[in-house]
Amino acid sequence: MATDRTRVVVTGLGAITPVGADVATTWEALKAGHSGVQQLTDDWAAPLPARIAARAAVDPATLIDRVQARRLDRCEQFALIAAREAWADAGSPEVDPERLGVAMATGIGGVASTLSAQETLREKGWQRLSPYTVPMLMPNGAAGWIAIELGAQAGVHTTVSACASGAEAIGYAIDMIRSGRADMVLAGGTEAAIIELNIAAFCAMRAVSTRNDEPERASRPFDRGRDGFVLGEGAAAVVLESAEHAARRGATVYAEAAGVGYSSDAHHIAQPEPEGIGLKLVLGRALADARVDPSQVVHVNAHATSTPAGDVVEALAISSVLGDSAPDVVVSSTKSMTGHLLGGAGAVESVAAILALRDEVAPPTINLEDPDEDGGLRISAEAQPLKARTAPRAVINNSFGFGGANVALIFTEA
Amino acid sequence: MANSEQEILAGLGEIIDEVAGVPADQVTPEKTFVDDLDIDSLSMVEIAVAAQDKFGVEIPDDQLKDLKTVQDVIDYVRRADVSA
Numbered sequence: 001m002a003t004d005r006t007r008v009v010v011t012g013l014g015a016i017t018p019v020g021a022d023v024a025t026t027w028e029a030l031k032a033g034h035s036g037v038q039q040l041t042d043d044w045a046a047p048l049p050a051r052i053a054a055r056a057a058v059d060p061a062t063l064i065d066r067v068q069a070r071r072l073d074r075c076e077q078f079a080l081i082a083a084r085e086a087w088a089d090a091g092s093p094e095v096d097p098e099r100l101g102v103a104m105a106t107g108i109g110g111v112a113s114t115l116s117a118q119e120t121l122r123e124k125g126w127q128r129l130s131p132y133t134v135p136m137l138m139p140n141g142a143a144g145w146i147a148i149e150l151g152a153q154a155g156v157h158t159t160v161s162a163c164a165s166g167a168e169a170i171g172y173a174i175d176m177i178r179s180g181r182a183d184m185v186l187a188g189g190t191e192a193a194i195i196e197l198n199i200a201a202f203c204a205m206r207a208v209s210t211r212n213d214e215p216e217r218a219s220r221p222f223d224r225g226r227d228g229f230v231l232g233e234g235a236a237a238v239v240l241e242s243a244e245h246a247a248r249r250g251a252t253v254y255a256e257a258a259g260v261g262y263s264s265d266a267h268h269i270a271q272p273e274p275e276g277i278g279l280k281l282v283l284g285r286a287l288a289d290a291r292v293d294p295s296q297v298v299h300v301n302a303h304a305t306s307t308p309a310g311d312v313v314e315a316l317a318i319s320s321v322l323g324d325s326a327p328d329v330v331v332s333s334t335k336s337m338t339g340h341l342l343g344g345a346g347a348v349e350s351v352a353a354i355l356a357l358r359d360e361v362a363p364p365t366i367n368l369e370d371p372d373e374d375g376g377l378r379i380s381a382e383a384q385p386l387k388a389r390t391a392p393r394a395v396i397n398n399s400f401g402f403g404g405a406n407v408a409l410i411f412t413e414a
Numbered sequence: 415m416a417n418s419e420q421e422i423l424a425g426l427g428e429i430i431d432e433v434a435g436v437p438a439d440q441v442t443p444e445k446t447f448v449d450d451l452d453i454d455s456l457s458m459v460e461i462a463v464a465a466q467d468k469f470g471v472e473i474p475d476d477q478l479k480d481l482k483t484v485q486d487v488i489d490y491v492r493r494a495d496v497s498a
Contacts, residue, residue: 067435127463131456 008177009246009414010254012090012239013351014082014188016063018054018232018338022085025057026348027355030363031383035216035337037230044196050208052215053194054232054339060192071132072145073110074192078235078344079142080149083186086237087150093184093249101154101182102147103173104237105165105189107343107401109139112195142190142235154182160343162401163303165189166236167346167409171260173240183245188237189347199231205270207307219340220367221304221333222311222379229305232339236347238354243414255354255411258394259290265404272310276317278406279398283321286396286408294322296394296412297329298386299362300377301353303398304333305340312373314398319375330362330384331377337366346399346407353395354411360386416495417469422488429464433457443485471495 013023018036020026029036036054045051060077061069069077083104113136120128135141140158147156155176159168166189173187202208209228211218219230240257263281267273287294300318304311311333319326334352341348356362361383368381378384386393392413399407417425427438434457447453453461462473465487471494473481481487 065435067433131459 006178006180007243008174008240008257009243010238010257010354010411011241011246011251012086013254013354014085014087014089015234015236015348015351016056016058016060016078016081017234017236017341017348018056021058023089023351027352030334030337030352031361033337033364033366033383035219035366036232037215037218037339039212039215045199048199049203049210050199051212052209052218052230053199054230055194056234071136073113073136073141075106075110075190075235076136076142076145078192078233079104079188079190079237080145082188082190082235082237083146086186086188086239090239091251093251095184097151097153099154099183100150100152101156101173101176101185102143102150102152103157103159103169103176103185103187104143104146105159105169105343105347106139106142107160107162107165107191108193110137110141111193111198113137115195115197146186150186152186154185161405161407162403163340163342163345164399164401164405164407165343165346166348167350167397167399167407168405170238170240170257170347170350170409171262171407174257174260177240177242184239184241186237186239188235189344190235191342191344192233193342194231194233202231209306217367219306219336221302221306221336221365222315222372222374223368224370224372226306226308226311228307229335230339232341233344234338234341234348235344236351238347238350253414255357256414258292258410258412259286260410261286261289261408263406265406267404270402272313272400274313276313276320278404279314279317279400280321282406282408283317283396286410287321290394290410290412292394292410292412293391295325296389296391297322297325297396298389298393299353299356299395300329300331301349301356301395301397302331302333303400305335315373315375315377315379319377327376327378328387329377330386331379332362333365334363346397349399350397350409350411353397356386357393357395357411357413362386417491419488419492422469422491423484425468426465426484426487429461429468433460433464441484443483443488445484446482465491
């Protein structure tokens with residue numbers, strides 16, 4: 001192993017998702033193939049072509065102190081819950097506050113708070129706005145609250161790259177530790193966007209599934225019957241730490257956060273580039289950054305959102321980059337179960353990829369009944385064991401966002 | 415409609431419990447908002463607006479900053495009641 005730079009390891013995980021209120025329940029549900037997608041019964045959903053979504057398994061406000069909960073947007077509540085779990089999982093260590101950072105991403109931040117504040121303003125006047133309106137709507141609010149709670153002084157950051165945001169935050173955290181700015185960083189992503197405007201706006205793009213009568217079968221990545229993504233909500237967080245710092249305090253290590261790649265499509269604001277040029281670039285760059293050979297890769301938690309345009313391009317790009325080892329690589333889209341958490345997706349899916357590596361099993365891609373072109377990869381409706389390797393095994397999380405943002409994270413056996 | 419001292423204290427207790435999470439029985443006249451009840455300036459704004467709804471007395475920002483204790487608010491509301 002190369003020792004000329006700081007190695008970064010994962011020492012804590014946290015999540016609140018449509019299939020579980022914490023990491024353990026989420027992971028069991030994902031392995032078992034449970035869907036979190038349900039019909040939307042709200043009055044506002046009735047006129048919309050898409051009336052399904054994957055709400056979080058629990059109301060986050062019930063898990064947070066009452067007074068604090070009313071000062072937080074729902075996306076901030078999710079983030080704080082995931083961060084608390086991850087920090088506790090890492091052992092709630094006493095650390096130098098100046099060496100502890102936060103990188104918590106979101107795609108669109110406190111949009112629900114923005115809209116309700118506008119309503120309050122119009123109906124009751126400015127005096128009735130909560131003095132917490134600005135911290136509730138600003139995208140870096142979640143990161144700020146977490147930094148306050150942990151006393152993190154190395155830096156508080158929010159990456160915003162639509163559906164790549166959560167993965168970008170983890171990449172940013174890796175870079176913070178490698179560059180010497182921090183010994184530990186709590187990183188992740190959050191989203192709470194199941195509201196009338198968002199669903200309607202995604203309907204206007206024709207981006208979401210309208211399989212309203214079969215909500216649990218609506219998110220079907222890699223299946224020929226897919227007709228768009230299903231909106232999800234929630235958050236996940238990881239505690240990243242220099243390997244040296246983790247060893248010094250005797251922390252339990254899940255995996256090495258071996259590397260991150262970035263690329264941009266520079267093609268269309270919301271559609272994937274059809275040749276997968278940017279996707280091949282990001283995967284190649286991630287492998288190079290992680291110093292991982294394609295033959296070490298056993299699993300990819302794909303971005304695959306269940307849109308007609310995106311999934312096949314991604315499968316072909318993965319297959320192209322991994323070459324001869326592609327037939328042994330299990331590719332899963334956990335969005336088939338959680339829906340698409342937008343800015344939370346990369347974080348939730350990184351947690352899933354890390355646990356897949358630990359348990360040597362990849363979660364299923366449910367609803368895969370009529371597989372589309374798959375590039376010869378192993379994509380299955382059933383959970384699949386991961387192949388043994390002589391070198392440390394590697395898993396990849398792909399996250400791609402509107403705006404052409406592509407991020408790939410690589411985790412390896414520590 | 416005048417508010418009695420006891421009614422104002424009880425009403426403030428409810429508001430402060432709701433806004434800042436301080437149990438109403440800890441909201442006693444001699445307590446200071448910042449040091450004793452750990453209430454910050456943003457929460458004071460919320461309390462003032464809620465007090466206006468409850469007691470029908472507006473507390474302008476330039477007056478609010480001088481209200482340091484629970485008794486100060488009680489006195490302010492009672493004075494405003496008298497002059498109204």
